[in-house]
Structures are given as structure tokens and as C-alpha cells.
Amino acid sequence: MAYPAAMKREMIALAGIEIELFEGGDGSPLLFLHGAQGFMPKQSYVGQLAQRRRLIAPSHPGFGASGLPLWLDSIDDIAHLYLELMDRKRLDRVDIVGCSLGGWLAAEIATKSPERIGKLALVGPVGVKIGPPDKLDIPDIFAMSQDKVARLIFHDPEKSRLDFADMSDEELTTIARNRETTALLTWEPWMHNPKLRRRLHRITAPTLFIRGASDGLVSQSYVDGYAKLIPNAKVTTIAAAGHAPQLEQPEEFTRVLFAFLEA
Numbered sequence: 525m526a527y528p529a530a531m532k533r534e535m536i537a538l539a540g541i542e543i544e545l546f547e548g549g550d551g552s553p554l555l556f557l558h559g560a561q562g563f564m565p566k567q568s569y570v571g572q573l574a575q576r577r578r579l580i581a582p583s584h585p586g587f588g589a590s591g592l593p594l595w596l597d598s599i600d601d602i603a604h605l606y607l608e609l610m611d612r613k614r615l616d617r618v619d620i621v622g623c624s625l626g627g628w629l630a631a632e633i634a635t636k637s638p639e640r641i642g643k644l645a646l647v648g649p650v651g652v653k654i655g656p657p658d659k660l661d662i663p664d665i666f667a668m669s670q671d672k673v674a675r676l677i678f679h680d681p682e683k684s685r686l687d688f689a690d691m692s693d694e695e696l697t698t699i700a701r702n703r704e705t706t707a708l709l710t711w712e713p714w715m716h717n718p719k720l721r722r723r724l725h726r727i728t729a730p731t732l733f734i735r736g737a738s739d740g741l742v743s744q745s746y747v748d749g750y751a752k753l754i755p756n757a758k759v760t761t762i763a764a765a766g767h768a769p770q771l772e773q774p775e776e777f778t779r780v781l782f783a784f785l786e787a
Contacts, residue, residue, distance in 0.1 A: 530574040531565045531581075535589070538608050542591040544583040545609075549574030552642075553618045554785075555610070556581040557626030559648075559768065560706040562588050562698060569774035573621075576782060580613060582606070584629070586705030588698060599625070599651070599709055600717060603632035610640065619785055623647040624742075624767060625706065628717070631754075634731075635723040643785055644731040646750075647777075648742045648767045650715040652724070654749035661746050662715040666707060676740030677767040684772065724753040731757040732784045736765030736772065 531548035546565050554577035556563070563581050564570070573579045584602055586592035596602070606629070610618060619642045622630025627649025634641045655661045665673050674681040688696065731754050735747045744761075751757040762769040762776050770777045 530571055531579070533565075536612070538605050538612070541585055541593055541596070541605065542589075543585065543605075543609070544589040546581040546583075547579065549577055549579045551577045553578045553580055553613070553615055555606075555615070555618050555620045557606075557620065557622040557629050558584065558587070559624030559626050560702060561768070562702045567771060567774070569770040569777055572774060572778045580615075582609060584626075584705070586708065587702050592705060597708060598717075599629050599632055602629055603636060606633055607637055616640065617642050619643045619645075621645045621647065621781065622649060623770065624650060625710070627651065628720075631724065631727070632717070632720060634727045634729060635720070638726050638728045641727070641729040644727065644729045645734060645781055645784060646731065647734045647770065648736065648739055648747075649733070649750065650710075650742065651717060652721045652750055652753065653713075653716045653718060654746050660714060661743075662741055664714065665741070679736065679738035679764050679766040679772050721753055725755060727754050730784075733757060733759040734769060734777070734780060735759065735761050736767060736769040737761050737763050738766045741767045
């Protein structure tokens with residue numbers, strides 16, 4: 525599989541796990557943590573980020589080509605793993621962008637080692653319980669058709685529809701594997717760590733929540749409630765975008781992101 529010239533792929537061992545890692549670009553380091561769809565190095569936003577930063581983007585355990593040992597079954601486990609990745613890459617202090625599931629992961633990391641986080645951007649993040657205990661904050665994506673899920677995720681589902689007939693066996697296997705691992709990590713309790721909201725006050729990094737205006741998974745009230753748990757966090761919205769504004773509005777996404785990172 526060919527990747528943009530700016531990004532190089534390697535496999536590294538962390539805690540005995542083979543992790544797929546993409547890295548490229550120049551400038552201060554930016555750790556990018558993907559969501560449930562996995563990291564897609566061919567997407568235009570990747571090249572835009574790598575033009576201005578040294579982009580470091582691992583595939584989480586169980587996603588892409590990364591291994592998944594039997595003992596790893598939580599976002600918290602991966603947070604500890606990525607602290608080791610930061611040690612390996614000598615990232616004493618780093619900005620982090622986390623999308624959806626990766627936003628949850630970024631928040632976990634920032635509570636464990638707040639002094640090592642420069643700035644924190646959370647894009648449609650999950651990870652905490654905001655609403656009443658008898659109601660899901662995040663819709664159950666495994667209890668509905670993929671067409672309905674697409675309508676919740678994308679502002680324009682037709683433009684973002686995947687053509688499975690044109691995909692290789694490797695790409696189809698990766699999609700299935702990503703979905704399976706997402707279920708493992710988020711199933712119970714659904715899409716959150718009950719302890720995380722009690723730790724978010726430890727985050728000291730300037731924090732920006734970014735939400736697509738058409739996001740049907742992560743509501744505005746959820747994001748607003750999440751942001752209130754982190755000291756001095758701010759919220760911004762990107763128009764004509766759903767749960768993955770980096771995919772549907774890459775230029776506006778990078779503009780908003782770098783306006784925050786470089787302020």
C-alpha cells in the first residue's frame with residue numbers, strides 16, 4: 525500500500541506489542557490519535573498536518589496492523605502504552621489531537637501525565653458519562669444498520685460512502701478488525717470510563733473541543749458538559765461536518781486546529 529511521501533510506516537514493539545506507526549513531517553511533534561475507523565494516511569488532512577508538524581500517528585492495538593494481546597481490553601491500557609511511546613520517541617512535552625475514541629484516549633493520557641501535554645485538541649470525543657444513568661449519551665452503533673450509522677457520522681453520507689467492491693482483502697480485513705476492536709474497548713460500560721470524569725480536573729494543558737455541527741453521535745450538550753469538566757477548556761464547531769470534520773472539512777479543520785495550536 526502506498527502512503528503520502530510525507531509519512532513513513534514502521535512497526536515498533538511497545539510492552540511486547542507490535543504497533544503500526546506512521547510518522548513524517550517537520551516541526552514540533554504532534555501526536556495524532558485516531559477514532560474507530562482507524563488511521564487513514566491517504567486522507568488529505570494528514571498531509572496538511574505533516575506540512576506544519578512532525579506528525580506521529582500510531583494505529584491503536586487491534587487497529588490497522590497493530591497487535592492485540594489478550595491482556596489489553598481497555599482505553600486505559602492503551603493510555604499507559606502511549607506514555608511508553610512518548611518515552612521511546614523522547615516526547616518530553618507534546619501536543620495531542622484525539623478524534624472520537626482517540627479523544628477519549630488523549631484525555632486519559634492527559635490526566636495521567638499532565639505536565640507532558642502542551643496543548644490538547646479533542647475532536648468529537650467520547651469517554652465520560654454526562655447524561656442520566658438510564659440513557660445512553662452515545663447511540664449504540666452496533667444496534668443499527670450501517671446506513672443509519674453513516675447518517676449519524678457524516679454530514680453528507682453519500683460523499684463519504686465506502687465502496688467495498690473496490691477494496692482489497694487487506695483493506696476489508698482492516699475494517700472488520702477495527703470494528704471488532706472498537707466493540708471490545710467500548711462495550712461495557714458503553715463508550716466511557718466511569719472514573720475519567722473524576723480525573724479530568726488534573727488536565728493543565730489548554731484544551732479545545734472541536735465538533736462537527738452535523739455530528740449525530742456526539743451531541744452539542746455532551747461536548748459542552750465534557751468541556752466543563754476540564755479547566756478552561758473551550759468548544760468550537762465546524763459547519764457542514766459530522767463526527768469526523770477532519771475528513772469532511774479538512775481545510776477548515778486544519779485551520780481551526782492550527783489557530784489553536786499556534787496561538
